[in-house]
Amino acid sequence: MSFQAYLDNIQTKTGKTPADFRTLAASKGYANAKGLLPGIKAGDIVAWLKQDFELGHGHAMAIVALLKGMKKEGDR
Template sequence: MSFQAYLDNIQSKTGKSPADFRALAAKKGYADAKGLRPGVKAGEVLAWLKQDFDLGQGHGMAIVALLKGMKKEGDR
């Protein structure tokens, strides 16, 4: 499955776009304009995504990769 397919599935499930997740992560203090804030562990973000959006490990890690800047929308 391509990275974009993960993002599309996440948006279908949650109604939230990648930009929405960036904004929500910033509001929670997990990320800023540069990406995931120093010291923030993927496990913290995964727990939040599981609790608030019922996202599993794979979809959660896609959001983490997006926040870290490792992947971007449209990537395969």
């Protein structure tokens, strides 16, 4: 499955776009435009996404990769 397919599946399940998750992560103090804030671990983001959006681990990690800037929309 491509990275974009993960993002598409997440949007279908949650109704949230990647930009929405960036905004939500920033409002929760997890990230900014440059990536995750110091001291924030992937596990913090995964726990939030599992609790609030009922995402599985793989889909939550896709959002982590997006927030870290490791992957971007359209990546395979």
